[in-house]
Amino acid sequence: MSFIFLQMPDKSHCRHILSDGATGIGRSSQNTIRIDPSYNNVSGHHALIYKSQKGIIVQDLQSTNGTYVNGLRVTESELQIGDELSLGKTGPRFILTESLLPPESIAPDQEKPSEKPEAEIVDQNIQHLHEMSMTGLLENKILGNRLGPDDMQVLLKDQKRLEKIIERGRVSQSQSNLIKSAFIASRSKLKMYLFISVTGFITAALVISFFAIRAHQYKTLLGKAKSLKTEMADCDKEITFLRKEKKSEESLTKKILDLREKQTELTTLKSRFNEDDFKEFYSDPLEMKIDHIMMRYGETEYFIPEEMIQRVRHHINVFTRGGDKSLASRFISRKDSYFPMIQRIFKENKLPIDLAYIAMLESGLDPQALSPAGAKGLWQLMPNTARRFGLKVNGNLDERTDPEKSTVAAAEYFRELLGMFGSRSAVMLCMAAYNAGEGRILNALRKIDDPLQNRDFWYIYRMGVLAEETNEYIPRVIALMIISESPEEYGVEVTSR
Known part of the structure; x- marks a missing residue:
């Protein structure tokens, strides 16, 4: 049996055990974890942490200064052991820790050593x-x-x-x-x-x-939510038809905004359901897997296009073709050699660790990989981009082939992109920009009539303003993530290298 804690890194005695169910955090005395009222950047009811057998999720309660996980502002996000949770960008910080030993004291704020025997x-x-x-x-x-x-x-x-x-x-x-x-x-x-x-x-x-x-009311709401999701699926099909038939941009925009309204309503309804009932919303297990990945990115209001699901399925089939000789088998077998280093650097830079899969797609985790266009290394950096982020690239030395140095450069690039696209779907826009270049994504956003309202990946994806290669890039990254997390499910044999 293990125990999960929230621990303040600079105060070893401030450990709060997480029990199953909801744990409230904020300055109000009604919270399970009450923050000192002197922290003005923390809201009265700042965030909720839900712990269950399936994992741990933090949800921001529309706080003034936001909730951050590993430096990235989130509305809702899964928590892993070692993650840093911040209440506001500069507010109190907690580290999610795990221990096989029970808590030292029942009251987390009890600092004096107990005189009672240890067994008691x-x-x-x-x-x-x-x-x-x-x-x-x-x-x-x-x-x-x-x-x-x-x-x-x-x-x-x-x-x-x-x-x-x-x-x-x-x-x-x-x-x-x-x-x-x-x-x-x-x-x-x-x-x-x-x-x-x-x-x-x-x-x-x-x-x-x-x-x-x-219970009757709950079932009624569940039925309403299912019907709403069916309506959204029909709406999404109409959007695909309008885009492929090159109908007027006005008609396409109107239909996308209609889909968004339905999604907002569905998100509100889903917040009232038990986590165990979420599976009721999926007829396709692959959609559920993609949805879980989106939630890890902090996505809250979105509807995965059927076209995206089918492209992810297609790329899973491509990557797993050939069994133990498949691309996925080769790529994932190198994972243990590079992912610990990549994820360590990304955590230090407060970046989503799943961005490591971009290196898997770009180079197959081969530090010597060289593209016909001149991109090189784990991250397939072009010479000018590499120099821009501090790497030496000349006739005598090419630091793009140094796994750690190139990863530090890639981390700086990702931080710049996330700052540039800091909005809904920031991680998705960041991945698209890594493939297409930030200039092309910015140009795509400029084509939107209302960029403040519609500045997200799903909008420009449905509008069809991205290049075909970029539209395929994200489904390929997601496909590798899904295979890598369940290789045996897809018949992929993994051997360490």
Whole structure:
């Protein structure tokens, strides 16, 4: 059993254990992790962290100064061990850490050493973790409308547990009010021992009835969301038709904006669903995999075009053709030699580590790779670009073939691109610019009537203003990511080199 913590890097005693469910962070006293009020750049309710068996996700709560993961501002993002979470660009920082040992103390702000025997401290912490686990279990049952009579009795017996669930803010206001009323009713009847069993039964029955109604409402919303996604798929087909038939730009723009409105509505609906129900929105497992990658990039409002899904599928087939002799097998077999170094440098530069897959696509992770156009090295940098970012390229020395130095140069280039395209879909625009050059992407954005409103990759992709090579570039990168993360699923044999 391991324990997951948020730890402030400059304060070793400030460790906050993450239990299953939601953990609120902010200056308000209602948060699980309360930030000192002197941090003016932190909002009252700044962010939420959701921990489940599937992973850990942080969600910004429309804070004033934003939430950052590894230096990149996010609306919602998956967290990995070692990631840095910042509340505001210059606000408090936390590192997500993992330990096989239980927390040193139950209260994270307790700095004085305990005089109790170590065994007793461990026992107390295990009991504390058990209580947190039970609290998370009851909370998830409430959210999933699975609360039974026995669960209700457990909930009504422990005021602190009930208050904890309400403070986390995941249950709705109406659920919260009803639970409070049930608790008050059950407490007031304790003295009436002749009626306590009846009262407990009635209270539980009322709450179970309420959650049954909520379950019906939940299913109705789920059905509405599925219908909306079907409408979006039809809308996307119309967009593809309009673009290929070269219909008027006005018609195409109108249809894209219509799709965006539907996507905003769907995003709002999805925020009310349990994570386990997200799979209901996918008829194609590949779409779900692509969607998870987009969420890692901090994407929130988008709809993956069917055309994009099919191109990713096509490139997966191309890369895996030939089994153990396939391109994917050769590329991924070199991954252990270079990815640790690349991802270390990218983390130091606060860059998304998945950008490492660009090197896999560009050079097959071959430091000596040379293109007919003169691009060279892991990152296939042109001579002028390499010199621009500090590499020596002359008749006697070519540092593009130095894996570490060229990766540092590539990291500086990516930071420049992300700063240039700092908006929705910044990572996607960054990848497109790495392939086509930032000038071409900027020109594509200039062709948009409303660049402030529509400055994102998906808009220019649907408008068809990118070159065909660039349109294919991102599906190829995504295909390599998917294969690399599940090589056995695609029959790819990987051998370390």
